[in-house]
Amino acid sequence: METLRLEGPPKESAMRMTAVGLLIALLFSSSASLALDKIRVGLSSITATNGAVWVAEERGLFRKHGFEAEIIVIGGGAARGVSALIARDIQFVAAAGDAVIHASLKGADVIMVASILNKGVQRVVARPELRSAEELKGKRIGITRYGSASHLVLQMMLRKWRMNPGELQLLQIGSSPAMLASLDRGGIDAAVLSIPAVFVAEDAGYRVLADLADMDIFYLHTMLSTTQSYIRTNRDQATRFVKAFVEGIAYFKKNKKESLGVLKKKLRMEVSQEKFLERTYDILAAKYYDQVPYPSLQGVKTVLEFQAKESPKAKEADPQSFVDSSIVKELETSGFIKALY
Secondary structure (H helix, E strand, C coil), X not given: CCCCCCCCCHHHHHHHHHHHHHHHXXXXXXXXXXXXXXXXXXXXXXXXXXXXXXXXXXXXXXXXXXXXXXXXXXXXXXXXXXXXXXXXCCCEEEECHHHHHHHHHCCCCCEEEEEEECCCCCEEEECCCCCCHHHHCCCEEEECCXXXXXXXXXXXXXXXXXXXXXXXXXXXXXXXHHHHHHHHHCCCCEEEECCCHXXXXXXXXXXXXXXXXXXXXXXXXXXXXXXXXXXXXXXHHHHHHHHHHHHHHHHHHHCHHHHHHHHHHHHCCCHHHHHHHHHHHHHHHHHHCCCCCCCCHHHHHHHHHHHCCCCHHHHHCCHHHHECCHXXXXXXXXXXXXXXX
16 A cells, blocks of 8 residues: 655644745735725814714724724814814814814815714703703803803803803813812802713702703714815725714614723723713713714804804805715615614
């Protein structure tokens, strides 16, 4: 009987086969990585409202749709994030819609393609003895700074209440924690707070006098924006990116435990603060994230009305010119979004 002969010692042959296998795996991995489109996404701030974007990143949804996404916290507010977009340092930005509209009115090539939050998460929190908006007259109200989201939101609320800003004492306090501390010290009587700071205030006994989301006020709290030139030259990539984003919204809504894990990782909250994070998740999933995230045209009109005080162009501007909802429309019409639920 003929005996099968090996070329070289069995151990050496096995090692060669293992090395070849590892090389093939490495080459396959490298080619797959090279095949992914690179994209940079800017966040104007570190906040739980970016949960859907972070979930899309952490759960591999960007990679699923062909992207190697780099999520960058730019900080410094929406204006800085929009500036980075204009400079082409990033391809998409999650930032307040009023900053996008302001830049567009000045001639910048920016456009809103999807909503993260069409309504603001801010609430007016006051000392418990204050029971109505009318009782805020003459009182000291804390905001972060003039021109900030909290300042704009308060002006919108005052208009709804038919009150004049001059009837209040506005104080620039800084961050939400600083405003909470000022409330505790008696330095202010009320403050415009966002989540989760508002939950901390409620648990401390302060009264919520107004919730922006319950006042039928749309003001484009956080929009997903890009440039018109990017959409023209990279339509397929832009569509796949928005696909990953809307899938991130669906995942966030349907998977509480996993989404909370992502938020905890990104926000690096202390264990004592995690109960507030869960309440934040609940309100985002149930009340704020839209399954079909069209940017609100009513929100655009609201912002233009306020910007018209300083910019004559805002008075004549077409609200539709600041929004390109065509990608979200395609995803809705095709049944892609419906299938996610």
